[in-house]
Amino acid sequence: MRLDRHARHAFLGLGPLTLAAAALPALAQIPAQTPVTPAGKEALAVLEEAVAVPTVEGRGQVPVLADKLKARLLAAGFKPGEVAFTPVGETGYLTARYPGRDRKAPPTLIIAHMDVVEAKPEDWERDPFTPVIEDGYLFGRGSLDNKGDLAMVMATVMKLRREGWVPAHDLVLAFSGDEETQMASTAAMASAIAGAGKVDLVLNADSGGGTLGKDGKPFVYEVQAGEKTYADYRLTLSDPGGHSSRPGRTNPIAAMGTALEKVWAHRFPVQVSPLTKAYLEGSAPSAPAEVAVAMRAIAANPADAEAAAALSARPEYVGVIRTTCVPTMIEGGHAPNALPQSVTANVNCRIFPGNPRAKVMETLKGVIDNPAISIEFIDNGTLESIESPLRDDVMKAVATAVHQRAPGLAIVPGMSAGATDSMHFRSKGIPAFGVSAVFMAPGDEFAHGLNERLPLATIDPGVKQWETLLRTLLK
Ligand SMILES: [Zn+2]
Known part of the structure; x- marks a missing residue:
């Protein structure tokens, strides 16, 4: 684990x-x-x-x-x-x-x-x-x-x-x-x-x-x-449900899909700490040329959008420069021919050191922008x-x-x-x-x-x- x-x-x-x-x-x-x-x-x-x-x-x-x-x-x-x-x-x-x-x-x-x-x-x-x-x-x-x-x-x-x-x-x-x-x-x-x-x-x-x-x-x-700080957030959405032949205006699975798409698309701000600055500068000499350029650029100026995009495109580096949050699990519906009554999803975050988990949750709420979806932090004993x-x-x-x-x-x-x-x-x-x-x-x-x-x-x-x-x- x-x-x-x-x-x-x-x-x-x-x-x-x-x-x-x-x-x-x-x-x-x-x-x-x-x-x-x-x-x-x-x-x-x-x-x-x-x-x-x-x-x-x-x-x-x-x-x-x-x-x-x-x-x-x-x-x-x-x-x-x-x-x-x-x-x-x-x-x-x-x-x-x-x-x-x-x-x-x-x-x-x-x-x-x-x-x-x-x-x-x-x-x-x-x-x-x-x-x-x-x-x-x-x-x-x-x-x-x-x-x-x-x-x-x-x-x-x-x-x-x-x-x-x-x-x-x-x-x-x-x-x-x-x-x-x-x-x-x-x-x-x-x-x-x-x-x-x-x-x-x-x-x-x-x-x-x-x-x-x-x-x-x-x-x-x-x-x-x-x-990084480890955090899981559970998203829940409920609905009265009904017969699938008579769909109304709401569908929690569809709404949750929209919410998760927004979470997936969201980019947390680029952050550079004394530690990651030393890491980026120290690792650049042994990195491939195009990565090295981006590493040095971000270390010098965290606002360098082009460099941030270059590093964020690589799974092995994206986590170095920002908090990441991704949907990892989803469960919903109860029958093939019924409108879903509830759906839950898990969003897993690796938070850049120094950012409180409560603040990340607030950001997720804002990104999802759907008050009907409740979001709660799952405490698994890890610390900020x-x-x-x-x-x-x-x-x-x-x-x-x-x-x-x-x-x-x-x-x-x-x-x-x-x-x-x-x-x-x-x-x-x-x-x-x-x-x-x-x-x-x-x-x-x-x-x-x-x-x-x-x-x-x-x-x-x-x-x-x-x-x-x-x-x-x-x-
Ligand atoms: Zn060990």
Whole structure:
């Protein structure tokens, strides 16, 4: 249900890569490379252990995985009082506090999620909950989303703790247990942490990350610093109905069709934020020429109608520059030979950060311009999104860590279309940055899908990336 790390491929900036990915063979030409460093091997061991626990909603397995992670942290030197699992219904969240030199300073959080999307064994080529290493990948549900980065974070902090490294201030691991579904554990975790005092920032292991080009070489690294607000609106129209042989003047299906046509045709105003400006400027050099021109033009002048039209014509870019609302479902009528008595439709919006959902609803009302049609917001627990102002210290530390494995790689801040755990922190005013250490080809992206897999070659450099990021940011 949630869009998270794969959204960066589906949504932002990767138009040319998306095309390139279609031409890739089923398995990209990544050399089989199992980890050779002790930390990389430990990350793989954590990952294999984690994949084998089916932390799918309803199976009550998140506490089982949390127990295993807790045991590993304690064995690496964390004190019992520093690691806690808090149940939330059948799931829950795990926190581990790594004490820093300044115990009073606001902590830095690393968030990830322990739960995974359902996977039906009969649909998969291999059992989704048995980790299988093949062709340079680890296959299994959650191997990518999000147990891969979770395992790399675990291995990194265990290594640092064993080595006696002490961060500048406290570092807190905060792993949620239902990110893919209700986010109740995330909400509880964010409230508990924010309630306990100020938080410096959140590093999210479940978004951002590196993309490999057609040649298998790193192409771009994205730091997720914002996401659009998700919103569904239900439109309802009723009518007395009657026999279809005697039509009157009104027909709710026809009227709803007119309303939805107007919604479909409506263009929300172009918006450019500091984040999307940095994204547009940073992505232009690697975009096709005509797209690059439009990106630069919009970044310089959001009122450039020609550039807006050029970007809006491309599904992979339209969402970058404006709120989008589209009809996604419709239901109406009750018999082939009866005038319909009611019709309902769903309009799904991805709202540019900073715009209240109530304001978008008012806009839709105005666009529809039919007082007989009622419109209501459907609350599915997602929150209104704000973007995190880019922080120099974070971007510099990310650059140091990323450039170690990929010298000179373009690092671009980005906004994703979906909702990750970050929104629960951003909505509390805590800046959050998606800094996954997974580098992969778009063609290898199977999060939420069949035969999900993680390229093994990303583990050693990924662990190193996390280590350098933490050592730089918290030195
Ligand atoms: Zn995820």
